[in-house]
Amino acid sequence: MSVSRGRLGYLALTLALLAAGSSVVLASGSARSGLLMMGALAAWLVQAPAYWVLLDRLERGLDATRPWLAGMAFRFGGLGLLAVASWTTRLPLGPVAVSYVIAMIAFLILEAAWLAGRRPNEQTELTD
Numbered sequence: 001m002s003v004s005r006g007r008l009g010y011l012a013l014t015l016a017l018l019a020a021g022s023s024v025v026l027a028s029g030s031a032r033s034g035l036l037m038m039g040a041l042a043a044w045l046v047q048a049p050a051y052w053v054l055l056d057r058l059e060r061g062l063d064a065t066r067p068w069l070a071g072m073a074f075r076f077g078g079l080g081l082l083a084v085a086s087w088t089t090r091l092p093l094g095p096v097a098v099s100y101v102i103a104m105i106a107f108l109i110l111e112a113a114w115l116a117g118r119r120p121n122e123q124t125e126l127t128d
Contacts, residue, residue, distance in 0.1 A: 044107065
């Protein structure tokens with residue numbers, strides 16, 4: 001897999017979004033800020049590799065259906081893992097799950113916009 005500007009740009013932008021959201025949560029002084037930040041960080045840690053694999057397939061011009069489906073399953077599975085971790089550690093699931101889902105929705109919307117705006121690697125010429 002190669003490292004492209006599209007990959008790094010998206011990951012940097014989502015990481016900046018995560019940092020901005022985390023700073024807002026910390027500034028709010030909420031007693032649950034740690035749980036909220038943990039859920040959002042977990043969403044980013046799930047989203048980043050799923051996006052990386054999807055974009056790799058798209059950049060190579062290969063079918064991306066299976067990586068996309070696997071990535072969506074991985075994203076839902078992340079919520080399941082948080083539920084299991086919450087159950088085993090006795091931490092409340094609500095704040096972690098809510099922040100995970102909100103962050104994941106934001107990342108997926110940004111991913112859709114990012115992929116829609118990307119240009120193919122090859123130049124196509126119009127012939128009359």
